[in-house]
Amino acid sequence: MFQQSIETSKSIAGIGRQGAIALALPGIAACAAVAGVAYGLRTLPGVHDFSPMIIAIALGMLVRNTIGVPAALTAGIGFSMRRLLRLAIILLGLQLTFGQVAETGVRGVAVILAAVAATFLFTLAVGRLMGADRRLTRLIAAGTSICGASAVAAANSVVDAHDEDVAYAVACVTVFGSVAMFAYPLLQGVLGLAPRDYGLWAGSSIHEIAQVVAATFAVGREAGDFGTVAKLTRVMTLAPVVFAMAAFLPAPGEAGSERPRAPLPWFVLGFIALVAVNSVVGLPDALKAETGVVSTFLLTMALAAMGLETSFVRLRAKGLKPALTGALASLFIASLSLILISLT
Template identity: 60%
Template sequence: MNCAALTGGERETRPMNALPRIDLEHAAQTDTPAVAVKHHAEPYRQHTIRTLAPGLFLAALIAGLALVLRQAPGVGAFSPMIIAIVIGMAFHNLVGTPARARSGVAFSMRTLLRGAIILLGLQLTIIQVAEVGAAGVAIIATTLGATFAFTLWFGRLIGVERKLAELIAAGTSICGASAVIATNTVTRAHDEDVAYAVACVTVFGSIAMFAYPLLPGLLHLDAHGFGLWAGASIHEIAQVVAAAFQDGKQAGEFGTIAKLTRVMMLAPMVLALGFATTHRMKSKGPDHTQARPPMPWFVLGFVALVGLNSAVAIPEDAKAWIATLTTFLLSMALAAMGLETDFRKLKAKGARPFLLGLAAFLFIASFSLMLVKLAG
């Protein structure tokens, strides 16, 4: 609770448990001993930890449960992030998220999320992009850009709010739930919008995961072509792996590399979207300039770790541990998102966003297939 200045000449009021502000620079220039500053600072840190702990524990508990449930038969094809948000939404709407957990939940959705996205960089290398080849990279990049543009255009056409359309566009064109929550650091949509977008990419990515393995023969695609098509168009990494390996080891490995190349494009996309949003707000006048979204510096951390992973041989055991930690943190972020999602607000959005997700899925599948066939 923040201090509030009362009007009408009344004195400033402050909650009894509020801490006095400490001006460290002033303290250094006066006789205030460093011990006194430390004495005031320590209770604040403890108060912050106590505030965050319940929400962090709840999000971590759900994330851990999601990782365990993923081992169950028939569930392994779904990302732990997807399972975590489903559990979080069920808990919030059936039981209710405790008020004292809200601070930790918000911390998980923002700070932990950014850290996890940075760590994603250690799962990618420049060499992987080279293996796809210039033609493959061109197909992936063109598909990504065209799908994002089409989704925004069709969203405007059918009356879907721009922020929600941007999230569905990012999730469909790049990497599912990870792209949705990364894009929302710039878009700043409501939690229900994020949940709706994640639901869309989960449903249609799952459909693609089961449908794609039935099509290589019908579409006359070899292992390389099928892997490229799957990697360039299916939403989640886990879904790409599950679908591409159904056509053999070569298709599976190439599909995975193509998908990771697509994931690497998350960084420039989020940066470009951040600049575009800032420019759009500035054009509305000075009142909107102050509200512009922050520069997504965490994306630069993502790029830096991609470079580090390309230049330095990180032990496989360490990379496996980091990959597990990254998945766990992302699952915590999605669990927190679910803990803030109200089904009644989702229902109020109607069927139009779902129609947009379907249209985006059909577009990316057909457009990327056309490019793969043209490239031979």
């Protein structure tokens, strides 16, 4: 189906913009429907702590591997995976400000930057040592070190991995992030960290924003507030990391040869520009809330599209090496962040 998406995209180029939009609408509508169902399922007990993006990719995979996906949806699915994803990441910039970085403090920023950089490099090294697929390893590295499923999706804009790789990486950060979400409050009872230190630990090491919120507010309001700010500061590293991946990591070929580096993801500049605008202008809270809803829904649609192109058969073929890589990476970022907080 991946090859089919490429061929369909080429045919779109020759039929004009209006024809291309008409061809893509059914697939876009299907992705929106899966995303809507994902939001609905979040109202169920025990599901609320999972982001709609994670639920959407799981639903998409379920549909793809049970009833199948008609060829008529291919163009819209490809559009959602690429164009809508980039628009969502740009809009995400309106949820962040440089002032939030300042609130974290020099110590907090130093811990976060060290944890992100070290975890990313550690994951690449472990993946190579284990012989795991390099594209998949890079997606796991981005998701573990930065912000879970959204980082996996953004990183794939330059990694150009198969949809099964994206689904596998999202599954890794979901499982290990969920384990951390439940384990951290229990560990806090043993460690006895100050509320802000606990918030910094969770914000600098747990994968998804929703998981950080659940793990920190379970301890208290002060820990929750600081943990959320620390996590948002960590999200700010998404842009430079994706740029660095495009600029310095050559894309591996199918047979181990190196292809030319991916083009720079210029849409990330839009993300940075909106962060700057939000920092300088101070946009109304209502506008930021509305764009936050739109950004999250578009990301959910993009992950739904990836799920709709993911085959369980190919997913199983990836084996356990990438999962073990993700587990070790999660343990590494949790341990390193705690050590850095204790030392400082």
